[in-house]
Amino acid sequence: MCLTAAEWGPEMDWIPVCAVDDIDPEDVRRFDYGGATYAIYRDPKGNFFATSGLCSHENVHLCDGLVLGDHIECPKHNGRFNYKTGAAQRAPVTVNLKTYSTRVLNGTVEIEVP
């Protein structure tokens, strides 16, 4: 059986974000693309992750928040997410973040987005 394009979901592209060194370990930066905003994280071990860029509670940019281990803290209300899974971990956030795949190619961080 063949899936239709709609069943496959939107076509995804790998989009370059920044150089590896542009994000410190245990930090985050904002990336805007295609009318959407994303948050790109580097964990303490140097691995990269990506989520939607706005807090699911009140549309605050997570790039201004604090990365604590595996968590990103919303800069407005102390809501916390696990940025590796997107899971909401602490009130007032209750809705998970969408996560996106990342990779490093020739020293550039890339994100797979629609």
Added chain:
Amino acid sequence: MAYDQSLVEKRDYSLTGPSAARALELGLASAEWYHSDIPRKVMKDLMARSDQPAIRDTVIWLGLLVLTGIGGVYYWGSWVCLPFWVVYGVLYGSACDSRWHEAGHGTAFRTGWMNDIVYQIASFMVMRNPVNWRWSHARHHTDTIIVGRDAEIGFMHPTNVWMKFQSFVSPLDAYQSLKVIVRNAIGNMNADERDYIPAAEIPKAIYAARVHVAIYAATLIVALWLQSFVPFMLIGLPRLYGCWHMYMTGLIQHGGLAEDVVDHRLNSRTCYMNPISRWIYWNMNYHVEHHMFPMVPYHALPKLHELIKDDLPMACPSIWAAYAEMIPAVLRQRYEKGYYLRKDLPATARPYREELHQNVPDRSGMGA
């Protein structure tokens, strides 16, 4: 100055009425707010968490509570007990507010469970449902002094001056707080509470209220059993006889300033204070800074203030100076629709971001 003798029309401050609809319609809810520029690396350092300062302050706080409580009980019946109760009252009835606040933000300690324990203890002391107020305070930071959205607006126009004055000994405020706790304990959550508290959190709010009521009931039983007033001097009453410092500092946070703006420099006040008040208040005198960057812990606020003070209105030099500018403004707001104290910015500051306020309703025509 010559006032029109009639008070301004009473505004609708509910979260479910016409003001709420207007705030949503005008884009004032969850709006983009002005903030001073701080390099990312500096801000990361400012936001960094540490257990040490709050452990030190909490040990001192609880230690002094125990010592002054023992002193008050030991000397009960003589005038010697008075200074013990004065200090105990402020530590219980005023310092609880700043501990509730900072632990609620999750910025007091680095360790989460420490924040949670202090938050629960302080919520009980200050007679606030810990669940309700966690959510109402989140809203206060999202929509600071946005009428129809912010559940923690302290000055509702026209301000009832007598009510503000009595708050320094707080009988009505404490009565209202207890009424809410009891109402929640019997499972009754009102429309405003249901507006800012997610449905899944409502059972937690009811449970927390029942715990508070149970502690007060236990205190009453002990008092009856001992045939003594002392249990209430230790639990409950300090929220009345010791709350004056909480209100003295709390009223100047936003009093006399603007409603329905999206620049904290227009609706919040920073004020220098003596070190004792700053310790009781956990540096919330840096209130513009706190609202601009709420995830900066209390112990880093003086440093944050130094970094951005050139972008802010000049801080009030003292508590008294803050009242001197606030009281005339609040009185004028009772009669002059739309008036607020618009403080001058230093030459080094970026101007008030009027373009962020383009959707704000014409203040002179505000009624509902």
